[in-house]
Amino acid sequence: MNKRSILLGTVAAASLFAIGAGDAGAGALNDHTEHWKELWGHVLLDIGGIGVVFGLVASYFLVSYRRTRDDEVGKGPKFSFAQSMAWALIPAFVFMADDFYLAASGWKLWNDQRIVPEGAMEVKLTGRMWSWDFDYGNGKVTTNEEGLIVPQGKPVVMRMKSEDAVHSFFIPEYRIKEDLMPGRVTYLWFLPKDTGEYVFTCTEFCGTNHSNMWGKVKVIPAAEFDAWLNPPAPEVAAAPAEGEAMAEGAAPAAEAAAPAGH
């Protein structure tokens, strides 16, 4: 018994190290969506294993200890103090080892999710009953009708607030969500790896049209996105390369040039 617990403890400790060491190479983009899927697989195995072990033992007992004679009584083991403590402490430490393994790997993913990579594109999101506004920072604003438009391959960070009730911005594809509320600014970030259209939707109950507060994340190639965000505006005398730095100055022009946002 004791050996097994030591073994399990060691395995757990070793996995902690493995997690710590197996960090993504420097410079590589940290894709927490992929890490989520990996960790999910591990956790399913973990809890699945525990469940099957306990379930099978229980089932085996249920079948093999059926009553055979009417006057039969159970003969469960009587424990000495030491035995009874062993039956408490050993399982407790095994469970704790597993808990710490889970906590450590959960924590690691958490850091991936919460530490925003440098150079992420920032979008300001305002939620209200029952629509969303995405503000790209140069005066360009889209609503849930048009969707959230982001460039492929570039991390996007959403700075979010609500004008009324609590809402939650959820993109199932990227395995991420965070609440919006009045009085605070919250954030989340994600990496749109592939082009395409993905559902985003509201996941904090906000009244009648709660299930109607949805739209699409539209991931388009970076070049196309730049063209959309800063359409070439000849009357503004600014070099295209400095587009980002000039964003503020260019804002009114860009808005005038773009089709009405909403």
Place this chain on the structure above:
Amino acid sequence: MAEGHGHVEHHWEYSYYPLIAVAGIFFALPLGFASYFEYGNSMLATIFLGIGVPLIVIGVAGWTAEGVANAHREPGYAMTGLPIFIVSETMIFLSLFASYWMLRLTTEVWPPAGTPEIGLTIPLIMTVILVSSSFTYHAGELKLEAGDMGGFKTWLLITMVLGAAFVGCTVYEYSHLIHEGFVFGTNAKSTAFYSITGFHASHVTAGLGIFIAVLIPALAGKVSHTLVKGAGLYWHFVDVIWFFVVSQIYFW
């Protein structure tokens, strides 16, 4: 049950008053409140209050009467039950204080704009009143133990007068502040201030109600010692809570 003849003869016990009291609460509180505040129908609210309040009075009165009548066979658990209940009460106050702390510690400017100067004289007077009322009640209890019914009644009355004076101070203070435009919804400070002091004042009022339930039978010469002790314990508890209210709300 016919068969059993133990030392205690058992039969199905019943009492009308718990159900009556609950029915009263049901009409007076949820229905009365919702009619007035949610649906703006004061007519309906009056009707519900008119049904509810008498039921509550009947329930409480009848219950107390039964309690006093059965005083001789009352078990001594009440004096354990009440402290257990007080744990719960303490938690409510703790939640209110925690809310206050959370509001206060997450803002830079405290008190927020719109808060007038809240005088410290009245709370000091109130503290003196409430603390002495705890002593006067205790004096009454001593008289009762000594078998001096008259003395008990006198001290009880004095205690009640002090309690009423305390509530009076609150009313005076509130009306003053409200006059200065410091109302419930002014800001986070007013919210915390009125909620916490108001909640405490409501406990003082409840304590006064219990004293009435002690006094009325006492006037007829009947007392339930459990009730007397319980009322005292509750009153001391309310007194102790007041120290937290004063220190947190007025002097911090």
Place this chain on the structure above:
Amino acid sequence: MKEWIFTTDHKRIGILYLVGSIAAFAVAGLMALGIRVELMAPGTQFIEPDIYNVMLYFHGAAMILAFLIPGLTGFLANYLIPLMIGAHDVAFPRINAFSVWLFWFAIVLALLSLAIPNPPDIMWTGYVPYSSQYSSGNSSFYVFTVHMLGFSSILGAVNFLCTVIFMRAPGLGWMQLNFFVWTILGAFVIQLIFIPVLAAAVTLLLFDKYFGTAFFVPDKGGDVLLYQNLFWFYSHPAVYVILLPAIGVFMDVISTMARNQVFNYKVAVFGGVWGVVLLGSDVWVHHLYTSGMADWIRIGMMVTTLLISIPVGLLIISLVGTLYRGSIQFSTAMWYTAASFWLILIGGLTGIPLAMTSLTLHLAETYFVMAHFHFIMGITATFAVFAGVYHWFPKMTGKMYNESLGKLAMTLNFIGVNLIFWPLFVIGVEGMPRRYQDYQMFPQFEVSQWWSTIGAVIVALSTILMIWNWISGAIWGPKAPANPWGSVSLEWTHTQSPPGPGNFKEIPKISPDWHPHEYSKA
């Protein structure tokens, strides 16, 4: 009649609790049926969003607050505790009557909210500022329902703590209590300490909505997250108010039906029950993982939440261990219990990914959460109530229910619930959000939702069979033997069925080597 309506006898009060909580279950179950039919396909079938939200509000609030908690700590505790500890009644019989009627009128109030204009639509969690500023529904009914049920439970806690402390039969030591009694003690300690916090939360909501206070109004210095913290500070421990007595019922049923002592009794009591009570109070932020609370507290509570698996694990070990070398007889109650070995594992273990903050950034507010708590609470704990009714049915009525019908209904129910909730786990992981009247953005989930609805219909049928079994058994059932399961616990050995007023003709004297779970000496 007046000896029923105005009764102060704990057994009759227990029955009143049973009737009330099963009524709440039936109505809330019918709501669920409506919800399921609406969800059979994307788009609106026949329930408009406003009505859907009211139904879901009622379903959640009634199932937890009016069915499970009163079913376990009202009905079972009331009926069984004085019998199990050898007492004539509870410590404060009239307060007990007060409690049960508070509970009943709270149900009436909840039902009324289906009939009034502007019914509450704020879900059982009643989050601000929706509930306090933006909902056109009557949030005050929610608040007062919570107040009445809460006050009822607090008084119940006072009552039962005093009862067990003072009124144990002479000689009955703390280590000679039925396991169920211990779990009820744990549950009531939680109720006593944490309900006031919930009461405070909803009261502040009431003040904000009707008196214009600023607790949750950020413009005036209030804070929205304050409500969520207060609410879950109670409502997480509340799940252990449900889990503990449920495990208590299972343990007593197993010990009786397997004629076996409770495996590692003391460890299960101190490590299991009290471990859950202690740890359970430090994990509430796991309901606020996506809320925008400070990162450190979200990650900190991940660790405490995961550690809950230790005391619960000890309880499960004792449940399973009590079977070991037992002599198991399969009554209907035992069937429910046997099924629950798997159900409690599924429900509990799916709490583990939810406990992991980072996984929950995806899973929160999806059908995965919903399937998690239906497995542990909607099925396992519900099965505990059913098992309790069946197991003590001969005690309560003196009659016998129909064993084959009971097992048939149980089997149907088991099939039904698995059919309802397994597909929902799957679509939950794929992103199906909770509290959606319409899922037009996820048309791919239609098949799973459809099967789930079929499952709900099966459960409804099985429930009708079960309730019919109880009613017909109580009226026409054959006379039950005095001690049909051959239990050694006081409620079977020293009282008649059903027990008369005062329970015991003579209070039994307990010898130090007697134990309610000890069979090997018999």
